[in-house]
Amino acid sequence: MLKRARALGIRIGQGEPGPLNAITDVPGVRVGHAAAWADFDDGRRARTGVTVIEPRPGLARRRPCFAGVHVLNGNGDATGLEWLREAGVLSTPIALTNTHSVGVVRDALIASEREAVAGEPQLYWTMPVVLETFDGLLNDINGFHVTAEHARAAQKAASGGLPAEGSVGGGSGMICHEFKGGIGTASRRLPAEAGGWTVGALVQANHGKRGSLMVEGYPVGRQLSCMEIPSPFETGRLPQPGMGSIVAVLATDAPLLPDQCRRLAQRAGIGIARTGGGTEDSSGDIFVAFATGNQGLPMTDYAGKGALTCAVEMVNADHLSPLFEAAAEAVEEAIVNALLAAGDLTGNHGHAAHGLKAERLLSALRESGWRPR
Numbered sequence: 001m002l003k004r005a006r007a008l009g010i011r012i013g014q015g016e017p018g019p020l021n022a023i024t025d026v027p028g029v030r031v032g033h034a035a036a037w038a039d040f041d042d043g044r045r046a047r048t049g050v051t052v053i054e055p056r057p058g059l060a061r062r063r064p065c066f067a068g069v070h071v072l073n074g075n076g077d078a079t080g081l082e083w084l085r086e087a088g089v090l091s092t093p094i095a096l097t098n099t100h101s102v103g104v105v106r107d108a109l110i111a112s113e114r115e116a117v118a119g120e121p122q123l124y125w126t127m128p129v130v131l132e133t134f135d136g137l138l139n140d141i142n143g144f145h146v147t148a149e150h151a152r153a154a155q156k157a158a159s160g161g162l163p164a165e166g167s168v169g170g171g172s173g174m175i176c177h178e179f180k181g182g183i184g185t186a187s188r189r190l191p192a193e194a195g196g197w198t199v200g201a202l203v204q205a206n207h208g209k210r211g212s213l214m215v216e217g218y219p220v221g222r223q224l225s226c227m228e229i230p231s232p233f234e235t236g237r238l239p240q241p242g243m244g245s246i247v248a249v250l251a252t253d254a255p256l257l258p259d260q261c262r263r264l265a266q267r268a269g270i271g272i273a274r275t276g277g278g279t280e281d282s283s284g285d286i287f288v289a290f291a292t293g294n295q296g297l298p299m300t301d302y303a304g305k306g307a308l309t310c311a312v313e314m315v316n317a318d319h320l321s322p323l324f325e326a327a328a329e330a331v332e333e334a335i336v337n338a339l340l341a342a343g344d345l346t347g348n349h350g351h352a353a354h355g356l357k358a359e360r361l362l363s364a365l366r367e368s369g370w371r372p373r
Contacts, residue, residue, distance in 0.1 A: 003358050004165075005186075005336045009372035010216055010365070012336065013329035015188035020162045021333075023053070023200030025187040026251040028292060030054040031202065032158030033169030033183070034150040046145035047138050047347040050105055051096040051169030051183060052154040053202060053249050055290050059116050061126065064091040064297045066312075067290035068262025072269045076245045076284015079106045080129035088258025089297065090290045092128040093155065094249055096170035096183075096204045099134045101146035106130045108151035131247040131286055133206035135173030137232055138347030163202065166341030166355075173347055174206035176338060177213040177221065177276070178231040178241050180345050180353040181205040184338025188326035195315065197254035197293070199323055201268070201330035205338045206244040207283050212276035215336055215365060221276060223364035224356075232353040245284035246272060248334075250327050255293030255313035260320065265289035267324045271331025289327070 005012060006021060018025025035049040056063045067090035069081050079102060084090060092113070097105045109128035117124060135141060154169060163185055167173075171182025187200040210231060213221030233241045248268040256264065268287040272278040278285060294313055298306040315323070343355040 003340060005333055005340065008358055008362060010336065011373045012216055012333040015326050015329050018187040018189045018198050021187055022162050022185040023187060023202040023249065023251050024160050024163060025189065025198045026200045026253050026292065028056045029200065029251050030057065030158040030160050031163040032154045032156065033164055034153035034157060035168065035172055036145040036150050037172065038145060043349045044140040044143060045348045046140050046143060047173040047345065048098045048101065048135055048146055049169045049172045050146060050150045050154040051171065051204065052158055053094045054158050055090055055251065056292060059113065060093055061091045061113065061299055064089045064299060065290050065292045066256060066258045066261055066294060067288060068258050068265050070262055070265040070287045072278060072285035073283050075282055076132060076286050077102060078129065078131045078286055080127040083127050084129060090129065092126055094288060095128065095130045095151065096247060097130065097132055097146055098139060098141055098170065098173065099132045100141050100144060102130045102132045104146055104148060105151045108148035111148065112152055112155060129288060133174055133204050133245040133247055133284065135206065137175065137351050138345060138353060139173035140348045165337055166343060167345055171204050171338065174204060175232055175244060175353050176205040176335065177208035178210035178233060179339055179356040180342035182338050182342045184334040184341065186330045186333035186337060188330050190322050190326060194322040195254060195319060197252055197323065199250060199252045199326035199330055201248060201250050201327065201334045203246055203248045203331060203334045203338060205246050205335050207242065207246040207280065208277040209242040214274060214276040215361065216370060218365055218368035218370045220361065220364035220368055223367045224360065227360065229354050232351060242280045243282045246277065248287045248331055250287065250289035252291050252323065253293050254291055254315055254323055256291035257314045260315065261289045261291050264323060264327050267327040268331045270328035274332045275335045
């Protein structure tokens with residue numbers, strides 16, 4: 001059985017995780033995956049899929065939440081972010097997929113929601129949030145293998161348990177620090193005196209160079225680079241190691257306002273930096289954070305029937321720092337969990353990425369001077 005960081009004695013940061021150590025520790029948050037895998041006679045292989053994060057149970061437009069966006073490096077794309085920035089409200093699921101499947105996933109989420117509100121009298125519109133990273137080495141990305149059915153399947157599979165990690169859903173064909181990457185998740189729960197809130201993170205990790213990888217502050221990439229583990233970039237098909245992106249979704253049950261959500265999203269970059277990433281021009285590093293602590297926010301339907309005002313709560317700025325720290329730690333650990341879970345994968349035209357085995361990581365940590373805490 002593949003192990004997660006904590007099961008190996010790796011304790012990232014000072015905070016304590018929630019029961020699942022996952023984004024689903026935030027009450028109501030659900031995650032679902034769907035894989036689009038196929039082999040063809042001409043050597044092409046589809047190794048891709050969709051991951052969907054639902055911020056609350058039920059239709060998101062009926063129970064919107066405050067949200068914010070931060071872009072560390074913009075060599076990537078997404079849908080729905082301009083309105084999210086403008087309004088500060090998330091009223092759709094968030095989906096993760098590959099670069100060339102953003103459109104079909106977006107359209108599928110719109111169609112699914114239209115079916116759910118069929119018969120309602122108001123004029124309907126929605127702008128779903130769909131994030132992407134590029135899986136074109138391991139996946140036949142120009143084969144357009146992700147379909148509307150995959151997006152629907154990921155939504156249908158969404159649940160509140162521990163999400164699968166590694167080579168699943170949107171993370172199926174991703175590469176991280178020249179190892180097999182993909183989906184990873186983690187959480188931190190604040191002590192009662194700091195509010196008792198939970199911050200959860202889910203990443204689609206497809207970034208970084210092997211030599212720069214750090215775990216718990218130790219430069220393990222230096223040792224791992226000396227081991228005879230082939231890099232997927234040795235094929236010469238892509239110009240250089242480190243090409244790719246990472247997208248991160250942060251969730252919390254703290255009552256944050258939109259700009260506080262934006263500031264929380266910003267801290268994802270710290271977790272990425274602590275693992276040795278975040279410095280590549282070719283990387284699209286886009287982060288979304290949403291907060292479910294305020295209930296009863298009005299729907300935006302322009303029907304003019306909602307209340308003139310509504311009451312909201314906010315965390316005093318003097319008490320935001322523990323949430324920021326939790327966000328950075330959760331993202332950092334989520335990346336390590338993605339690496340440990342992914343395993344080996346042979347993809348399109350025989351291109352392969354090797355998983356970061358637990359024993360190799362522990363060996364590299366010990367060589368760097370690490371001891372379990």
